[in-house]
Amino acid sequence: MSDIQSLYARFLEYPKISTDTRKIGNGSLFFALRGENFDANDFATEALNRGAAFAVVDKQDLPEHPQLIRVPDTLNALQELAAFHRQQLGITVIGLTGSNGKTTTKELVRAVLAEKFPVFATEGNLNNHIGVPLTILAIPAGTEIAIIEMGANHQREIAALCSIAQPTAGLISNVGMAHLEGFGGFEGVKKGKAELYDYLAASGGRAFINQDNPDLIQMAEKSGLKNLVFYGKNNDAFTSGELITADPFLKVRWKNGGAAFELQTRLTGAYNFENILAAVCIGLHFGMEPEAINRGLASYEPTNNRSQLTRTDRNTVICDFYNANPSSMRAAIDNLSALSAPHKTAILGDMFELGDSTAEKHLEIGRLAAQAGFEQLIFIGPAFSAHQGELAGLFFNEPAAAATYLEQEPPQGSLVLLKGSRGMKLEQLLPKL
The missing domain is CATH 3.90.190.20 (Mur ligase, C-terminal domain)
Known part of the structure; x- marks a missing residue:
């Protein structure tokens, strides 16, 4: 049995993961991660005393203890465990990134799909190299679709997160002037976000793309991604729509085929129109009835200081x-x-x-x-x-x-x-x- 399989056996026995001794759960696996100003290895014994079943550590001079699992690098172990768990799940995973609107879009997609499917989605801002593996490892049994938000401020980060989450479908909400310092300018932002398209192209996945965004179209073409589902303002898209009003809440009209449907939301900000349309598109792609899609979107009320x-x-x-x-x-x-x-x-x-x-x-x-x-x-x-x-x-x-x-x-x-x-x-x- 490989080291990761051995660790996975422990995870199946104790499936609750903890990285913070202040929030430790009885019977959990504690991963002693290192930060700029702390080393959680120093709190491994405290985690065990507070109820953790085992502590995964990478500090070599810790005293022997039957409940310590020693690995070369705890962060790598967490990521590898998540990737291994993802392979066992056999579910649909939608990877979602973007410069703006990704969290709101994630919540809208969750609200729609939850009308038909057992859905799990990233909580809070757990969208980085630690948050994504924690999210994957928290997916409950019975989930059919997981929506995994991916954040990044440097190139190659989205690629790394894709290797953990292994999305079968994906959405880039948009590309904009975000994290310019880390990405090295707007072209760097596009290259970094397009790593999701690159992964989907290589793995035979599908992308949902805003037909009105030339940057996204160009990025998809450059990646060689063929399996595309379009949404936008033009009627030739799989899902098309128009903004009726946005004062203060958005009311939209969307179409699929020859039928048109109106929707009153509790969202403010005209910029959220394309996020709503993305959620409609994904719902339709997964075979949902228009009434169920509208019900999910109408029920969503932002509570996270975004719009x-x-x-x-x-x-x-x-x-x-x-x-x-x-x-x-x-x-x-x-x-x-x-x-x-x-x-x-x-x-x-x-x-x-x-x-x-x-x-x-x-x-x-x-x-x-x-x-x-x-x-x-x-x-x-x-x-x-x-x-x-x-x-x-x-x-x-x-x-x-x-x-x-x-x-x-x-x-x-x-x-x-x-x-x-x-x-x-x-x-x-x-x-x-």
């Missing part, structure tokens, strides 16, 4: 501060401009991981927001504040200073966009609005 509309005592706030990059920031500003409201406020936080493009992109977005003519414009963070002499608006170096101002001078009766990168922690401003 989430929140009404406070004073204002209506578009909570979109889970993350930000120039592409998503532009879409959010355009959306606020298009919505009907007598008073509008945009509160924009810095965008991270832009590398050499940081100054250029913050000035570009700042000018776009200034041209939109919002009643109030507030910029937060050093990258935006560096352009204080070039842009009109209020500037604060960090959210705490903005919170103090908003406590004294809150907007009243305004439609407020609150958007910035996750590291800006703009959620602390919501109680002030």
Whole structure:
């Protein structure tokens, strides 16, 4: 029996995986992972004392213990275990990535498919080299379709995640100006995301593609991917549709063949139209009835600070501060401009991981927001504040200073966009609005 088969036998006996001693479960397998500022090997004994059945470790000088499983590298062991488990599952796996909208799209696809199938999908933001294997290992028995979100900020990361998740189908929501520093520019973003297409082409998988996005079409052609299912605005697509209104919630009309169906959603942001259409397309591909597709989509209500509309005592706030990059920031500003409201406020936080493009992109977005003519414009963070002499608006170096101002001078009766990168922690401003 190989080392991975031996570890897999333990996993089948104790199928709960833990990487955090604070959240340890009785009878779990604890993987002692290393981080920049910690080494969980040092907490292996604590994990066992808290109820773990075994601890998988890679530190060689730990004292002998019958419940320690020693491996050369715990992260590699976790990834190899997940890949081995995936091979045993024999289910449909949809791999999903993109610069913007991938998490919302994942939730929409989950909402649709759950109307017919036992479905499992990535929870939270477990979409990286640790999160994907943990997700695979958490797939419950009886699942027929798994939706695995894949995040990346460097090339070859999606390829590595595909080798673990082994998707049979895939979707790239879009490619945009995200993680430019790690990818080395927009062409690097396209190359990195296209690794999903490359995997599907090599393995005989299928991709769902937005026919209106020339970048995705080009990437699919370059990968040699042949098995394509299209959605878009044109009637020759497998699924086509149009946006009826987006003020504030999206209402869409979609078609399949000669039949047309209308759908009222609880999503805000016209940019979510293509994400809705992707979910419709996937539902139809898996043989779902239109009524079931609409039921799933109509029931979805965002709760993750992505395109989430929140009404406070004073204002209506578009909570979109889970993350930000120039592409998503532009879409959010355009959306606020298009919505009907007598008073509008945009509160924009810095965008991270832009590398050499940081100054250029913050000035570009700042000018776009200034041209939109919002009643109030507030910029937060050093990258935006560096352009204080070039842009009109209020500037604060960090959210705490903005919170103090908003406590004294809150907007009243305004439609407020609150958007910035996750590291800006703009959620602390919501109680002030």
